[in-house]
Amino acid sequence: MSERAPSAAVPHEIEVERAIRASGRRLTAQRSKILSALRASGGHATAERIYARVGAADPHAGISLSTVYRTLEQFAEVRLVARLDGGSGSASYEWRDPEAPHQHLLCGDCGTVAEVELPELVELGERIRERTGFEPDIHHLGIGGLCTRCSARRRREARSG
Amino acid sequence: MSERAPSAAVPHEIEVERAIRASGRRLTAQRSKILSALRASGGHATAERIYARVGAADPHAGISLSTVYRTLEQFAEVRLVARLDGGSGSASYEWRDPEAPHQHLLCGDCGTVAEVELPELVELGERIRERTGFEPDIHHLGIGGLCTRCSARRRREARSG
DNA sequence: GATGCACCTGCGAATCTTTGCAGGAGCATC
DNA sequence: GATGCTCCTGCAAAGATTCGCAGGTGCATC
Numbered sequence: 001m002s003e004r005a006p007s008a009a010v011p012h013e014i015e016v017e018r019a020i021r022a023s024g025r026r027l028t029a030q031r032s033k034i035l036s037a038l039r040a041s042g043g044h045a046t047a048e049r050i051y052a053r054v055g056a057a058d059p060h061a062g063i064s065l066s067t068v069y070r071t072l073e074q075f076a077e078v079r080l081v082a083r084l085d086g087g088s089g090s091a092s093y094e095w096r097d098p099e100a101p102h103q104h105l106l107c108g109d110c111g112t113v114a115e116v117e118l119p120e121l122v123e124l125g126e127r128i129r130e131r132t133g134f135e136p137d138i139h140h141l142g143i144g145g146l147c148t149r150c151s152a153r154r155r156r157e158a159r160s161g
Numbered sequence: 162m163s164e165r166a167p168s169a170a171v172p173h174e175i176e177v178e179r180a181i182r183a184s185g186r187r188l189t190a191q192r193s194k195i196l197s198a199l200r201a202s203g204g205h206a207t208a209e210r211i212y213a214r215v216g217a218a219d220p221h222a223g224i225s226l227s228t229v230y231r232t233l234e235q236f237a238e239v240r241l242v243a244r245l246d247g248g249s250g251s252a253s254y255e256w257r258d259p260e261a262p263h264q265h266l267l268c269g270d271c272g273t274v275a276e277v278e279l280p281e282l283v284e285l286g287e288r289i290r291e292r293t294g295f296e297p298d299i300h301h302l303g304i305g306g307l308c309t310r311c312s313a314r315r316r317r318e319a320r321s322g
Numbered sequence: 323g324a325t326g327c328a329c330c331t332g333c334g335a336a337t338c339t340t341t342g343c344a345g346g347a348g349c350a351t352c
Numbered sequence: 353g354a355t356g357c358t359c360c361t362g363c364a365a366a367g368a369t370t371c372g373c374a375g376g377t378g379c380a381t382c
Contacts, residue, residue: 021379024318024329025329025330026328026329026330026377026378026379027378027379028329028330028331028377028378029377030330030331031330046368047368047369048368062331062332063331063332064331064332064333065368065369066331066332066333066334066369066370066371067330067331067332069368069369069370070330070331070370071330073370076269077269077270085246087244087246088340089339089340089367089368090367090368090369091368091369105289105293105295105297107295108237108238108298109238114293114295116289116292116293116295118285118288118289120285120288121285124279124281124282124285127279127281128266128277128279128304131277132266132275132277132309133308133309134266134268134275134277134306134307134308134309134312135306135307135308135309135312136266136304136305136306137269137304137305137306137307138304141304141305142303143289143297143298143299143302144297144298144302145295145296145297145298146295146296146298147294147295147296148293148294148295148296151295151296157185182349185359186359186360187347187348187349187358187359187360188348188349189347189348189359189360189361190347191360191361192360207338208338208339209338223361223362224361224362225361225362225363226338226339227339227340227341227361227362227363227364228360228361228362230338230339230340231340231360231361232360234340250337250338250369250370251337251338251339252338252339
């Protein structure tokens, strides 16, 4: 423990709540709890997992799964969370830390998600904006493909098969 | 009508069927029909739409919706089709023309999909491969964000709200 | 701190997508 | 062209996600 603020890297809850209000949305008890659960889960979390976590933290929370989905969608609109669609089964959500933008490498075979930082995408985003008018969300972009392990396995299978 | 081959730009059905067999998969009547329906639908099509199209082309086709989903997933694994997850409602699938790679700009607000060609992504893909070993699928990548219309609307709302 | 509007929530139902299982059918082999 | 091993398919059910509605509540206003 140093003299630094304990959670300097993470924006204050209050700032986030202000962002929600600023977008014309209301800050309800449910949203605060989902917010905490989402941030407490660190990396990626599915809606189901967030739902379970809220219930565990407060058995009397009485938050429904629909509310979790709706809230996550609202947060995604305000760009507080990013949705990762993977393609296999259930989507997962991630807290969007504006200080630490990164991209996701989604393996189409085994479903694992790796993170990379691709600073060159910032420039690419600029070019898309200029060329098309589209406002791309480059932070937390998901890129599909095959992880090292799975692409090696495929090559092996192609050779022997 | 010129003297050129009628469908020069599109790879022969036979080539595609060979690709399926080469991957160790079987070519069934259902898969051929789904293949035709998918290619006939040109742009993006949902599973439901492909299902309807197969039924319309051949009322006795007797193909179930599960089979359409499973087949599309198989085709995606062989990289014959690309899946676009949009996020709102139902996913859509697109025939992957290797001669005409392009990227998709998915508006998170209104759900429209625009196409762009971003040749610089090829180089970026190389870099990802070198740096991480991950084999990215850059062709037909989906990039989320806001279309011109929706981002303008949001700015307007933010000012007046 | 009382009031009212519009947004939120929970519930159940609808929709989209995946999965398990038993029978059917490609295709490699003989 | 008969045989057999697997992979495929259809069906039904489960799982994931969205939607409609009636009632509850944040918060701007007075």
